Amino acid sequence: MPGFSLLRCTPESKQMPGGWLKASMRLFRLAHRLANATLWSFPHNPLFVRTLSVSPTVFLPQPFSLFPLLCSKYCTSFTHICSFKSYRCSLCSVLFPDFFSVSSAFCHSIQSHITMTLADVLGVLEQLAPLSLAEPWDNVGLLVEPSRPRPIQTILLTNDLTIAVMEEAEDMSCDLIISYHPPLFRPFKRLVQKDWKQQLAIRALEAGIAVYSPHTSLDSVKGGINDWLIGGVGSGSVSVLHQAVSSAPICHKLEFTVRNHEELNTVLAELKEREAGRTFKFSAARPDSDMYSVSMSCMDSELTGVVQILSKHLLACQSLNILPSSKPPLPGCGQGRRSILDEPISVAAAVDRVKAHLGLSHVRLALGAQQTLESTVSTVAVCAGSGSSVLQGVKADLCVTGEMSHHEVLDTVAAGTSVILCDHSNSERGFLSVLRERLAVHLPESVSIRLSQKDRDPLEVV
Numbered sequence: 001m002p003g004f005s006l007l008r009c010t011p012e013s014k015q016m017p018g019g020w021l022k023a024s025m026r027l028f029r030l031a032h033r034l035a036n037a038t039l040w041s042f043p044h045n046p047l048f049v050r051t052l053s054v055s056p057t058v059f060l061p062q063p064f065s066l067f068p069l070l071c072s073k074y075c076t077s078f079t080h081i082c083s084f085k086s087y088r089c090s091l092c093s094v095l096f097p098d099f100f101s102v103s104s105a106f107c108h109s110i111q112s113h114i115t116m117t118l119a120d121v122l123g124v125l126e127q128l129a130p131l132s133l134a135e136p137w138d139n140v141g142l143l144v145e146p147s148r149p150r151p152i153q154t155i156l157l158t159n160d161l162t163i164a165v166m167e168e169a170e171d172m173s174c175d176l177i178i179s180y181h182p183p184l185f186r187p188f189k190r191l192v193q194k195d196w197k198q199q200l201a202i203r204a205l206e207a208g209i210a211v212y213s214p215h216t217s218l219d220s221v222k223g224g225i226n227d228w229l230i231g232g233v234g235s236g237s238v239s240v241l242h243q244a245v246s247s248a249p250i251c252h253k254l255e256f257t258v259r260n261h262e263e264l265n266t267v268l269a270e271l272k273e274r275e276a277g278r279t280f281k282f283s284a285a286r287p288d289s290d291m292y293s294v295s296m297s298c299m300d301s302e303l304t305g306v307v308q309i310l311s312k313h314l315l316a317c318q319s320l321n322i323l324p325s326s327k328p329p330l331p332g333c334g335q336g337r338r339s340i341l342d343e344p345i346s347v348a349a350a351v352d353r354v355k356a357h358l359g360l361s362h363v364r365l366a367l368g369a370q371q372t373l374e375s376t377v378s379t380v381a382v383c384a385g386s387g388s389s390v391l392q393g394v395k396a397d398l399c400v401t402g403e404m405s406h407h408e409v410l411d412t413v414a415a416g417t418s419v420i421l422c423d424h425s426n427s428e429r430g431f432l433s434v435l436r437e438r439l440a441v442h443l444p445e446s447v448s449i450r451l452s453q454k455d456r457d458p459l460e461v462v
Contacts, residue, residue, distance in 0.1 A: 114444035115151040118142075118210055121176060124442045125212060128435070132247035133220040133333055139182045144204045144211035152176050152210075157436055158452035159429040161211065166200055168454045170207050177204070178435075180428060182213035218435075219384055220244050222332030225431045229400065230337040230382045232357025233350055241336030241381065241390055245327035250300040256310060257319040260290040267294070267316060270309045291315075336383040336390040347418055348373040350380070350398055354420055358430050362461045364421040368397070368413045375418070384427045402427035425457045 122142060134140040156174045158165045161183040169177050183200050191198050204211050218224045230238060258264045294316075298306050303322075310316045345353075347367065355363055367373070377397040383390040387401030388408040399417055402424035412419050436449050443449070 129217040134217040146208040158455040164454040236339035236341040240334035244333035253323040344378040366419040368418040
């Protein structure tokens with residue numbers, strides 16, 4: 001496996017002491033890029049040489065093992081190491097006499113020389129908001145992929161990809177547009193200039209710009225848009241309105257009985273031959289009986305084969321019980337949020353906080369039945385964007401969302417819940433600054449991350 005870097009001592013040096021740390025696979029690309037850029041050089045220390053090795057392992061000397069190397073950011077760990085100037089030990093003083101004195105410039109040089117491919121950036125986005133959290137109806141992920149790959153140097157963040165935003169991206173020679181809302185949603189049968197969204201797809205391909213949309217995966221993820229939105233009202237105990245569950249395949253639990261130990265071995269052998277079933281537990285059904293009670297689990301794709309095997313054995317088939325299974329919940333993930341505020345506030349104060357949090361001069365307010373501006377708000381429910389389906393039936397003093405229909409507002413206020421409407425994208429756009437900061441933590445300085453200056457809600461108060 002050529003192309004990976006290995007830092008090692010020269011024959012003239014002393015034997016390297018124990019404690020070497022194998023860095024994670026995620027550091028392979030960094031080590032290779034650093035080697036190619038000839039950044040791993042220590043001119044004042046002849047003990048190290050830069051070599052290429054066929055070994056797919058990056059070895060780091062013992063002082064590095066004291067720091068969190070196994071992380072997704074390719075050079076964050078190195079920055080931490082380099083900035084830790086007060087660390088000294090006998091090993092470090094021998095091997096790195098001048099290392100800490102040039103740490104700042106060294107790390108900046110690393111950051112500025114790292115190149116990121118589209119696949120690299122997509123991996124970071126998947127970590128920040130796994131696409132498996134998106135709603136089934138949504139169209140998320142990479143929507144436009146240019147035929148000629150190029151390094152990602154400029155990323156443009158926008159809530160909506162409009163013609164004005166596309167022009168902005170073209171002017172700055174953007175490599176990747178991250179559009180919160182997917183600009184491509186319904187299937188196309190042709191790409192022509194008559195439809196403005198098809199125009200965007202054509203222009204992106206012609207300019208070599210990739211387009212990516214996280215949408216409801218960013219709504220659902222813990223710490224995502226909905227957590228950010230409800231945090232603007234005040235601190236409190238937050239829960240998820242519609243819990244997200246694991247995307248792992250469904251696993252079924254089966255229980256059945258066999259006549260004796262011989263039949264037990266036969267059944268287990270048949271299941272093993274078909275590679276069906278993952279875990280087995282069996283015990284004697286009764287102390288005075290030769291029968292065995294068996295409990296096993298199998299994946300959903302294996303269920304038919306397992307049942308076919310058990311059907312050959314009369315008692316096992318007659319006693320078979322397939323227990324209902326459910327996917328485990330993902331804590332903190334899902335659509336919508338509800339918060340029990342640490343300190344109750346008035347409706348008027350809630351309005352002021354929402355406006356300040358979203359940077360708006362105006363919002364729309366519908367007071368709940370028998371409520372006034374001075375009424376107490378102890379519980380708040382939010383859903384970014386169009387939240388009526390998520391907020392329907394939720395027990396809360398106040399609901400905050402982007403938009404609801406006229407009749408949905410009437411239903412909500414009739415139940416005694418006040419409603420704040422911010423307009424659809426206004427309830428989402430402010431999170432782009434947070435997303436930019438998070439991307440900056442995971443991407444090197446060679447990648448410029450910009451917020452669109454052309455992106456805005458299409459509705460204005462006049």
